Amino acid sequence: xxxxxxxxxxxxxxxxxxxxxxxxxxxxxxxxxxxxxxxxxxxxxxxxxxxxxxxxxxxxxxxxxxxxxxxxxxxxxxxxxxxxxxxxxxxxxxxxxxxxxxxxxxxxxxxxxxxxxxxxxxxxxxxxxxxxxxxxxxxxxxxxxxxxxxxxxxxxxxxxxxxxxxxxxxxxxxxxxxxxxxxxxxxxxxxxxxxxxxxxxxxxxxxxxxxxxxxxxxxxxxxxxxxxxxxxxxxxxxxxxxxxxxxxxx
Amino acid sequence: xxxxxxxxxxxxxxxxxxxxxxxxxxxxxxxxxxxxxxxxxxxxxxxxxxxxxxxxxxxxxxxxxxxxxxxxxxxxxxxxxxxxxxxxxxxxxxxxxxxxxxxxxxxxxxxxxxxxxxxxxxxxxxxxxxxxxxxxxxxxxxxxxxxxxxxxxxxxxxxxxxxxxxxxxxxxxxxxxxxxxxxxxxxxxxxxxxxxxxxxxxxxxxxxxxxxxxxxxxxxxxxxxxxxxxxxxxxxxxxxxxxxxxxxxxxxxxxxxxxxxxxxxxxxxxxxxxxxxxxxxxxxxxxxxxxxxxxxxxxxxxxxxxxxxxxxxxxxxxxxxxxxxxxxxxxxxxxxxxxxxxxxxxxxxxxxxxxxxxxxxxxxxxxxxxxxxxxxxxxxxxxxxxxxxxxxxxxxxxxxxxxxxxxxxxxxxxxxxxxxxxxxxxxxxxxxxxxxxxxxxxxxxxxxxxxxxxxxxxxxxxxxxxxxxxxxxxxxxxxxxxxxxxxxxxx
Numbered sequence: 001x002x003x004x005x006x007x008x009x010x011x012x013x014x015x016x017x018x019x020x021x022x023x024x025x026x027x028x029x030x031x032x033x034x035x036x037x038x039x040x041x042x043x044x045x046x047x048x049x050x051x052x053x054x055x056x057x058x059x060x061x062x063x064x065x066x067x068x069x070x071x072x073x074x075x076x077x078x079x080x081x082x083x084x085x086x087x088x089x090x091x092x093x094x095x096x097x098x099x100x101x102x103x104x105x106x107x108x109x110x111x112x113x114x115x116x117x118x119x120x121x122x123x124x125x126x127x128x129x130x131x132x133x134x135x136x137x138x139x140x141x142x143x144x145x146x147x148x149x150x151x152x153x154x155x156x157x158x159x160x161x162x163x164x165x166x167x168x169x170x171x172x173x174x175x176x177x178x179x180x181x182x183x184x185x186x187x188x189x190x191x192x193x194x195x196x197x198x199x200x201x202x203x204x205x206x207x208x209x210x211x212x213x214x215x216x217x218x219x220x221x222x223x224x225x226x227x228x229x230x231x232x233x234x235x236x237x238x239x240x241x242x243x244x245x246x247x248x249x250x
Numbered sequence: 251x252x253x254x255x256x257x258x259x260x261x262x263x264x265x266x267x268x269x270x271x272x273x274x275x276x277x278x279x280x281x282x283x284x285x286x287x288x289x290x291x292x293x294x295x296x297x298x299x300x301x302x303x304x305x306x307x308x309x310x311x312x313x314x315x316x317x318x319x320x321x322x323x324x325x326x327x328x329x330x331x332x333x334x335x336x337x338x339x340x341x342x343x344x345x346x347x348x349x350x351x352x353x354x355x356x357x358x359x360x361x362x363x364x365x366x367x368x369x370x371x372x373x374x375x376x377x378x379x380x381x382x383x384x385x386x387x388x389x390x391x392x393x394x395x396x397x398x399x400x401x402x403x404x405x406x407x408x409x410x411x412x413x414x415x416x417x418x419x420x421x422x423x424x425x426x427x428x429x430x431x432x433x434x435x436x437x438x439x440x441x442x443x444x445x446x447x448x449x450x451x452x453x454x455x456x457x458x459x460x461x462x463x464x465x466x467x468x469x470x471x472x473x474x475x476x477x478x479x480x481x482x483x484x485x486x487x488x489x490x491x492x493x494x495x496x497x498x499x500x501x502x503x504x505x506x507x508x509x510x511x512x513x514x515x516x517x518x519x520x521x522x523x524x525x526x527x528x529x530x531x532x533x534x535x536x537x538x539x540x541x542x543x544x545x546x547x548x549x550x551x552x553x554x555x556x557x558x559x560x561x562x563x564x565x566x567x568x569x570x571x572x573x574x575x576x577x578x579x580x581x582x583x584x585x586x587x588x589x590x591x592x593x594x595x596x597x598x599x600x601x602x603x604x605x606x607x608x609x610x611x612x613x614x615x616x617x618x619x620x621x622x623x624x625x626x627x628x629x630x631x632x633x634x635x636x637x638x639x640x641x642x643x644x645x646x647x648x649x650x651x652x653x654x655x656x657x658x659x660x661x662x663x664x665x666x667x668x669x670x671x672x673x674x675x676x677x678x679x680x681x682x683x684x685x686x687x688x689x690x691x692x693x694x695x696x697x698x699x700x701x702x703x704x705x706x707x708x709x710x711x712x713x714x715x716x717x718x719x720x721x722x723x724x725x726x727x728x729x730x731x732x733x734x735x736x737x738x739x740x741x
Contacts, residue, residue, distance in 0.1 A: 104652075109649075110650055133299050166292055167286075168287065168290070169290070169291070170355060212356065218261050218268075219313070219315075220304065222268040226306075234305060238303040
């Protein structure tokens with residue numbers, strides 16, 4: 001009988017889940033890992049919910065960094081941020097391979113499980129890069145910059161360091177509308193991750209009257225060369241679903 | 251021009267001067283890597299970041315504007331030439347600073363690209379530009395990317411001072427030959443064009459030597475696995491002259507700090523494609539020469555869009571040669587990342603690119619004696635020469651095959667474009683299918699694969715009706731060679 005370990009869709013929970021699945025000593029082929037919510041329950045399976053435990057999480061992270069490599073850890077982290085349903089199980093299988101091969105496992109692209117984690121990692125990293133490019137801040141009262149995004153992968157922790165380096169002396173926040181989480185960066189301080197209540201979300205979604213939005217739209221309109229108009233190429237480079245929160249397309 | 255000039259609003263000025271700047275191609279923000287600082291605004295990322303894509307599909311990375319379009323020059327190809335009747339305006343340095351800071355805070359842009367028409371004189375223009383950049387860097391604490399055009403004919407001192415503030419500087423050559431320049435840009439003197447390029451190069455070299463680096467700019471890190479790139483085999487390398495150069499520059503600039511970076515993202519230039527009769531060979535060898543002789547970081551090509559009526563230029567309404575521009579960029583990549591030389595890609599007998607095939611496929615078809623290549627054993631250098639294998643996939647192949655044999659499924663997942671590569675590789679001694687390694691056969695196959703894509707590049711706004719025949723009407727003319735080939739059934 002297969003035991004399925006489930007946990008919430010957060011990095012700490014996932015790492016504890018890996019720990020518990022491993023420590024259960026049921027054998028790698030007898031366990032599976034999934035993040036919640038679980039859609040259809042399977043027959044002949046036992047489900048076991050796991051809650052985050054800081055010590056177990058820290059121990060897993062330490063082992064990955066020491067016994068495999070820091071690079072493998074960053075791959076695991078990014079893969080954990082992706083929106084694919086098989087990600088947690090993939091991470092588990094990858095770690096099984098990783099503890100066997102060591103640091104060279106990340107080069108082992110012939111191995112399907114390494115290829116899969118490579119793909120998950122690439123998908124999340126690419127999306128994070130797109131949001132570094134296409135995030136738009138709007139200027140609220142007191143010069144606070146607020147940005148809304150609706151990413152598929154959970155990218156805000158991947159992009160926060162970039163903006164923290166870029167805008168160190170500004171008050172800004174990036175809000176993930178689908179997950180109701182936000183990265184908040186007070187001026188000249190470190191940023192932190194927080195979740196927002198509905199009321200806060202409403203407050204932060206108000207439209208502001210900003211003259212620079214119109215200036216930017218005017219610039220954007222004029223910078224394209226009409227003789228070379230190419231919407232197909234534009235869509236390739238900047239897919240439509242990213243445009244929802246970009247003022248120049250509204 | 252309006253008779254009673256009224257005061258233009260900032261929005262109107264921005265629209266006019268962005269519209270006037272759009273024909274400049276370079277909008278990259280790459281090459282500089284700089285951490286953010288507390289109290290300052292911005293950083294620079296080595297790979298560059300695009301912030302939007304305009305309706306023509308080009309990246310919008312920098313706030314690309316002219317300082318002024320009140321130009322005294324009368325270059326025939328240019329929209330802002332003095333003989334054109336247009337609304338003229340000039341930004342004040344403060345206006346530009348506000349735009350840059352406020353756009354940057356909202357993550358609209360990666361920095362500023364400042365160019366300008368020649369107001370009054372080159373010196374006056376360059377002074378205004380310097381004032382702007384100086385304000386931006388000091389008063390407004392802007393730490394993001396700045397690309398500035400060096401105005402040929404401006405005093406050396408101004409250009410040097412600018413170099414300490416900007417990330418990238420560029421001088422547009424516009425035309426690869428002196429004759430073309432004389433014909434179309436009578437006010438531009440080839441000698442004054444080259445002078446600032448050389449001056450900036452010397453500044454870069456001096457700074458690099460001072461901080462203990464190689465005088466030549468860094469190129470792609472993977473180039474170290476290649477033996478004969480255009481940068482390695484460089485006939486213009488001037489090792490000896492650098493020593494004397496260092497001291498002479500320092501005497502001229504007593505105020506400049508030794509460790510202050512000078513144009514850290516290097517120089518670039520741009521050339522117009524299709525305004526005059528230059529062939530691809532001339533363009534590409536000039537490009538290679540610029541990389542070697544002046545150590546430019548990038549050379550850009552811009553398909554000429556007819557804007558002015560002139561007997562020396564293509565008629566208004568002529569479509570820009572987009573596919574030709576695309577081929578030149580492909581070749582430019584082959585020079586910088588794949589270890590190709592211009593002489594390998596084109597020759598005096600075949601001075602233009604094949605419109606049907608990309609330059610790498612074209613080269614491979616002329617060198618079938620080197621193929622097929624065994625993926626599990628071939629060197630990185632050889633892998634890069636296979637059509638369908640790029641720098642990323644070649645690197646992944648080299649790493650992965652240390653762990654075990656690779657087969658075609660692995661290659662597909664790794665990112666190799668098998669529809670092109672399959673004619674040129676073997677895995678474990680076997681080709682993917684039974685394929686005749688025969689020029690005519692492979693040419694026919696490859697042309698069939700890419701025809702639709704090529705047609706779309708050439709006609710970005712239109713659709714093609716379904717047809718039973720291969721009647722792709724490309725804008726580029728069919729050469730005598732092509733028609734011979736089609737007669738012989740090769741195409």
